[in-house]
Amino acid sequence: MIKEKVTDILVEELGVEVEEVVDSANIQEDLGADSLAIVEIVMAFEDEFDIKIPEEDAASMITVKDIVEYLENKLG
Amino acid sequence: MNRVVITGMGAITPLGEDVNEFWENVKSGKCGIDRISRFDITGFDVTMAAEVKSFDPERYIHKRELKRLDRYSQFAIYASHQAYDDSGLADCEFDRERFGVIVSSGIGGIETFYEQTKKQIEKGFDRISPYFIPMMIPNMAAGNVAIALEAKGPCLSVVTACASATNAIGEAFHKIRSGIMDVAVAGGSEASVCETGVAGFMSMKALSTSDDPLRASIPFDKDRDGFVMGEGAGVLILESLDHALKRNARIYGEIVGYGATCDAYHITSPAPEGEGGGRAMKLAVSDANLALEDVSYINAHGTSTYYNDLNESAAIKNLFGDHIKSLAVSSTKSMIGHLLGASGGVEAIVCVKALEEGFIPPTAGYKNPDPECTLDYVPNVGRKQDISVALSNSLGFGGHNATIAFKKWQEQE
Numbered sequence: 298m299i300k301e302k303v304t305d306i307l308v309e310e311l312g313v314e315v316e317e318v319v320d321s322a323n324i325q326e327d328l329g330a331d332s333l334a335i336v337e338i339v340m341a342f343e344d345e346f347d348i349k350i351p352e353e354d355a356a357s358m359i360t361v362k363d364i365v366e367y368l369e370n371k372l373g
Numbered sequence: 374m375n376r377v378v379i380t381g382m383g384a385i386t387p388l389g390e391d392v393n394e395f396w397e398n399v400k401s402g403k404c405g406i407d408r409i410s411r412f413d414i415t416g417f418d419v420t421m422a423a424e425v426k427s428f429d430p431e432r433y434i435h436k437r438e439l440k441r442l443d444r445y446s447q448f449a450i451y452a453s454h455q456a457y458d459d460s461g462l463a464d465c466e467f468d469r470e471r472f473g474v475i476v477s478s479g480i481g482g483i484e485t486f487y488e489q490t491k492k493q494i495e496k497g498f499d500r501i502s503p504y505f506i507p508m509m510i511p512n513m514a515a516g517n518v519a520i521a522l523e524a525k526g527p528c529l530s531v532v533t534a535c536a537s538a539t540n541a542i543g544e545a546f547h548k549i550r551s552g553i554m555d556v557a558v559a560g561g562s563e564a565s566v567c568e569t570g571v572a573g574f575m576s577m578k579a580l581s582t583s584d585d586p587l588r589a590s591i592p593f594d595k596d597r598d599g600f601v602m603g604e605g606a607g608v609l610i611l612e613s614l615d616h617a618l619k620r621n622a623r624i625y626g627e628i629v630g631y632g633a634t635c636d637a638y639h640i641t642s643p644a645p646e647g648e649g650g651g652r653a654m655k656l657a658v659s660d661a662n663l664a665l666e667d668v669s670y671i672n673a674h675g676t677s678t679y680y681n682d683l684n685e686s687a688a689i690k691n692l693f694g695d696h697i698k699s700l701a702v703s704s705t706k707s708m709i710g711h712l713l714g715a716s717g718g719v720e721a722i723v724c725v726k727a728l729e730e731g732f733i734p735p736t737a738g739y740k741n742p743d744p745e746c747t748l749d750y751v752p753n754v755g756r757k758q759d760i761s762v763a764l765s766n767s768l769g770f771g772g773h774n775a776t777i778a779f780k781k782w783q784e785q786e
Binding site: 311312313336337340344 | 437
């Protein structure tokens, strides 16, 4: 469920294909997110899941797997 | 001093997605004005605009980039790519550090500004997109064009309201003539047919409230009651003659003069008798080392507002004197509306094509002569006429006046 929503957001915000959003994908190197795009996707996660993501937490999201795990923990 | 020639052109307009389609429609006097479709106009007194109807930005812009570009930047990149492809520069080795971009917009990303401000009010300031600023600022068309075409020389946006694109082309012309750069992408882009844009100009009483698309933008006609907003982009590739000849480029025409002045009179009203606009025309002709009698055609600013058309007509009459008898003056805004900061870009293309083909486009929709505007406005039907020099006028809020002199291409000066 969380994985699907994260995938949707990454596809929408980064203009990538669903197939590219694999667990090991690095959001900067593989999915092409720059510093502005990262701010935008973090904002989209906050809106989607109705949470606040502190900046230092956002900095730890390197791969798709990191994001999904972080959100799973947070939403516990 | 270098001679400066035009070696590529690109356009996205209410009357066509490329230069040829646009020019053929302008020649035949077609009207690209229609009921506003980009937003709900319920309650608006103004119902007409000249919108770009079919536009496929993905032809030149990756899907990934699209949502981070305001419509005005998309238009600019689209038209600039067309012009660049047209120029053949893509197949050449040339000095990218002497390749500049001067692409302007009168307003910039006003639709983005509206959407993000709305978001701020509804959801809070921390929901504003990180792309808000880079999408909105009016220099970003130029910045994005430079990235797209790898242009590493001077990159500027000359923001002078409705004179923006003409100032951009003029400044690029002077920079190439004086040897600061070899090649430039020059022109303008605008996309402000949105609620805030239309409402703003409507409050100024600057827009026509006619609901007849054929009688809304009627420059120089006695019944004119304001301009019609248009959108799009028009871009030229300018090049020093030596650079163009060396690579065997196709040459469409030559820019020979540029004049820029300010009314220093009022923020929106033109000075009496178009004094500042008259000086811009005079400067452009003298900058070109030409005589006033050499000018055969003027693509007027001709917005269809009472004061612009009155004052611009007076300025032309005062400057050219008896020569007005053999001077054609038309406003292509009668067909595509007023593209604001992009108007000088598409109107430059009209001048270049008019000289190249020997065809003067009409002022469409003209019915009732105004006793105060008595020039030859080429009413309704364009005419075949061999011409060698044309002027393009653009006059902007702020009192900005800009004129460019174009000459039919011939190798001998």
